Amino acid sequence: MTSSHRVASIRRGAGTPPSSAGSRAAVRRRRHKRGRLRLILAIALSLLVLVVAGAGWAYLKLTGNIDTFSAGGLSDDRPDVGSSKGQNVLIIGSDARTDGNSDLGGGNKQDVGRSDTALLLHVYADHEHAVAVSIPRDTLVDIPPCKLPDDTWTKTQPHTMFNAAYSVGQTAKGNPACTQNTVEKLTGLRVHHTIVVDFKGFASLTEVVGGVDVCVPQDIYQKDLNPNRPTRGERIFAKGEQKVSGRQALDYVRIRHGIGDGSDIGRIKRQQAFIASLIKKVKSDGLTPTKLFPLADAATKSMTVDPGLGSADKMISFAMSLKNIDLDNTKFVTIPWRYEGSRVAVVEPDADALWAALKADRTLDGEDASGKTATPSPSSIAPVAGDGIAVAVQNGTTTGGLASHAAKTLTDHGFTVAGTGNAPSQDHATTVITYGPGQKTEAKTVARLFAGAEIEQGATEGITVTVGQSYADNPTDPTTAEPTAVPSNVAENARSADDSPCSDLSYG
Template identity: 35%
Template sequence: MSRPRDDRADGTGNPVRSGSAARHTDDPAVGPARHLGSTRGMPGWLKIGTGIISILLVGVLAFGAYWAVRLQGNISKAALGAGSDKTEAAVNDSNDRMQILILGSDSRDGKNSQYGTSDDATGYGHSDVMMLMDISADNKRVSVVSFPRDLLVDTPKCTDQKTKKQFPAQQDVMINAAMTEAGIGCAVDTVNKLTGLEIDHFMMADFNAVKELSKTVGGVEVCISDAVYDPDSRLRLPKGTSKVQGEQALAFLRARHAFADGGDLGRIKAQQGFLSSLTRKMKSDGTLSNPVKMLEIADVVTKNLTIDEGLASIPTLLTVGNRLKNIDVGKVAFVAVPTVPAVSDPNRLQVAEPAASQLFAAMRKDIDLTDPTAPPSPSASASPAASASAAPTPSETAPAYDKSLQPVTVANGSGTPARAQEIMKVLTGSGFTQISQFAAAPVAATAVYYGEGFAEVAADVASELGIPAKQVLPAGVVGVQVYVGSDPAGGTKGGTPGAEAPVELPDDIVNQTAGDVVCQQANPTLITR
C-alpha cells in the first residue's frame, strides 16, 4: 500500500478529478455539466467511431473464400495494451460481456492528406473521437460512452509495443493525446485506469472510413434546429432534416463549433445522433440481410480500420457482429462521461464527481443504463479484475502513518447537520484530528473518496464509520473525504457494513438511444439566415 504523505493541506471541496476508479460503488450522482469554455489549439478533426457500425455490418455476411481472403487482407492490427498487467482472461466472443474501445484517428497520411499535413498529427496521432462500446452478456443491450477530447486525465506508464520504448505516467493530459507517444494501447490503458474496467478490444477508423461508409449506405439523415455554417469544418446545413454523405457527413462529424455552445459536449451529441440515425437506417432498409450490400460495406470499412490482434479475423468479427444484429434500438444507449470545466484550465474538462464515479461503478456492475432498476444480465458475473482491484482493506495492525496528520473532510449531503457532527466525533475519537466539514449537495449513499497516497487512510476511515469497502473510491481530492448521504447503512459504527446501497444514475445520464430521433441545437453564433 502507498504510504500517505503527511504534508498535505486540508481539502474542503467536492472531489474535483477522479483518478483510476475503484471497482465498486453505489454513490449517487449529480447531472453532467455543460462545457462552458471554448477549446484552444489545433483544430480537432473529428471523425466517427466507425468500428461500432463495422461490427454490425459484418454480422450477417455470407461470403466465399475470395471475400474472406480479401477482407482479411484489408485489416490492420496493433497491440491491445501498452504494458499494463491484464487480470482478466480473454472473453468468449460469443456470449461474454465485452467492451470495445472505438477510436477515430487524425492521421494525415495517404487518403487523409487533404485534411492537413503530417505535422498536424505527431507520433501516432490523436484520438479525437473516443467511445467505449459495452455489449451485455445476453446480447440484449449496448451502451456507448463518449469521452470528450478535451477531458484531462492521468495516463499510466506506457511502452510502445513496436519500439519497446517506455514513456512515464503523466498527469492532467488531454485524453485524445493518450496514444500519441506509445500508440493505441496506451489509450486503452488510460481508459482502463479511468473507469476501472478492462477493455477487451479496440477498433480505430480514419477520415476516409466515414466518407465511404456514408456514401455506401446512401446517406444518413441528420437534423439541426437552425440553418448553420461552420467555417472550420465547412459544414453548411439548412434548418430541419438533411441527408448527408461523403465530405458533408465527415464535416458534420468533425465540426468543432456548429452545435450547442460550440464545445465538446454538443459535438458528442451530434456524433451520437449520427450513429443513431445510421443504425436505424441499416435496420429499416434491410441492409443487414442483403449479402451484396454487406460485402460492399465490409470491404469499405475494413480498408480503413485498425483493430487489436484478438479481434483481427473475419470469423471473429462475424461472431461479434451476430451478437448485435437483433438488439432493440431502444436498448442502444448513448452516454457522455459527466464533466465540468477543469479547475486547472477552464477551457478543458475534468470528470464531475460523484457522477463520473457512479457511472463507472454502474458500468462495472453491468447495470442497464436505460433502466437502472433492471437486474444485470443473467449470465453476467463479477470479473476477476473487479475482485483484484477492490477497495483497500483496513489495516489489521497499527497503521504505518500518524492519524493526527491526515487531512479528512466531511461533506455533509445527508440534509441533517447533526450527521456531520456525529461523523466527526467518531473520527476524532479514533485519532483523526485534522478534520473539517462543509455542506454538500444532497446524495443518497455515503462514500469515502481518497487522493493519491491515501488509500490506506481511506480504508481505515471507512472501517471506523462502518462504510462498505465497495463505497471507498479514488478521486481527485486532497487526503480523504467522507461524502455523507441520507442512507441508513454506513456512516457510523451502528451501520450495516455489508449492506448494498441502491444504484442511482442522474435522470439525464443517457443522451439518447438509437431509437430516438433527435434534432441537434445549432450554436447561436453560427446560425445563418
C-alpha cells in the first residue's frame, strides 16, 4: 500500500476499531427512538381504546334504556308493507299514572291510562317532507281484535272511543299494539314503527333541550288544569310567549278546559304548536355528539317502542333520517272530523282522501315526494264496492232529480237501491246517512260516495241516504273526479313547524 493510500485510510478511520463510547451513544439513540415510538403507539392505542370503550358504553347505555313491546299483539290482517311509499310512525302520548307518572299527572297510581295524544307521522320517501296527522282521543272508531295478557283476542269493538284501545287488557305498560292495529284499520296504512312516551319522558325531554318556546292565549289558573278544584287557584301561566320545561311543559300540553271551547280539538292545536317548537329547538341546537347523546339518553329512557326500533343504532339511524326535513316542509293536520254529540266522528270521504294522498306520497300542496307536480288520477282514490249493501235514497232538498242521480251513482258501484223518494222535509243542508244496528261499516262505505256526509245510527234496520243541499251544489261522484292532494279544508288548516307559536292556538 502506498503512503498516500495509508494516509487516506487513516483519514477515513479504516483499520481502526470504533470507540466503545461512540457505539454506546448510537445504541442509546436507537433505543430512545424505539422507546419514543412505542410510547406514541401506546398513547394512540390507549386513546383508541377509550374512544371505542366510550362509544361502546354509550351504545350499551342507550340500548339498555329502551323498552320494547311484543310484536305478538299485532294483527295478522295488516296493510301490505309496500302499501305506502313513505314511512309511517305512530307516536302515542300515554296518560298512564303507573311507574311514578302520578307524581306529574296526579290520579290513581295504578291507572294504566289511555292514549292521551296520538300522531301518525308520515315521512315521505324523499326524506325532505313530513306530515303529522293528529287523531283526537275522543274519535269514535272500530277497535279491531286485540291480544289480551292471557293470549286470547278480543272481539271487534264498534263505535268506541279511540283512546280506549291503549288500555285493552289493563296491563301496566298499556297496549300499544292494539292502538297500532286500530290506526291501521282506520287508515289502511301500514304503521312501520310505534313510539310511546309517558309523562316522565316528556318532561325529561323538554328539560334536556333547555325548554321550549310556547305561547299562551290567555291567563291560565289551576282550575283550568283541574276542573274539579272548588276555586280558581293560583295563576300557572301568564298570557303571551314564554319558555317552558319539565312539569310546566307537561301542564301546558295537558290544559284543556280553560281555553276556547274546552275541547280536545283545541288542545290538539296547542300540542301541535308545542311539538313544532320542540323540533325547531332541536334543529337550531344542531345534532352534534354533545347535543345528541343527552337527547338520545333522555329519549330512550322515556320511550316504549316496537322491536324494529329496539336498539340504539336503529333509534339513532331513524332520528338521523329526519335531519334533512325542512321546518316549512314539516306539517301538522288533524283527521277530518265533526262532533257527534260530545264525541268526535270521522268525516268521509275526506279522511279516505287524506289516507290515499299519504299512501301515494303526495304532499299537502299536491306534489309527489320528489317535488314534481303530481298528475291527479282517479285511481288514487280507492274504489267503492257496494255488493250486498241495500240503500234507500231520499231527496232532502227542493232540487228535483237528486234522489235518482244519487241512486244511479250507488248502482254504478254495485249497491242495491231499495227505493227512492222525497224526505219528510226538504231543508237538509248536508247529506245524512242513517243506519240500523250493526250496519255502521256498510254506512261508512256508502258515505265514501257523498262528500261531507254525516253518519247517524237510526232506530230501525236498513241504510237510508238523505241527500242535502251540499249534494245539490256538487253531485259529482268523488271516485271519478280528479282529486286534489288532500281535501282543501285539511290542507288550509295545516300548521308548519316554522309557524309562529302564537298562531291558531284554540278551537271554538
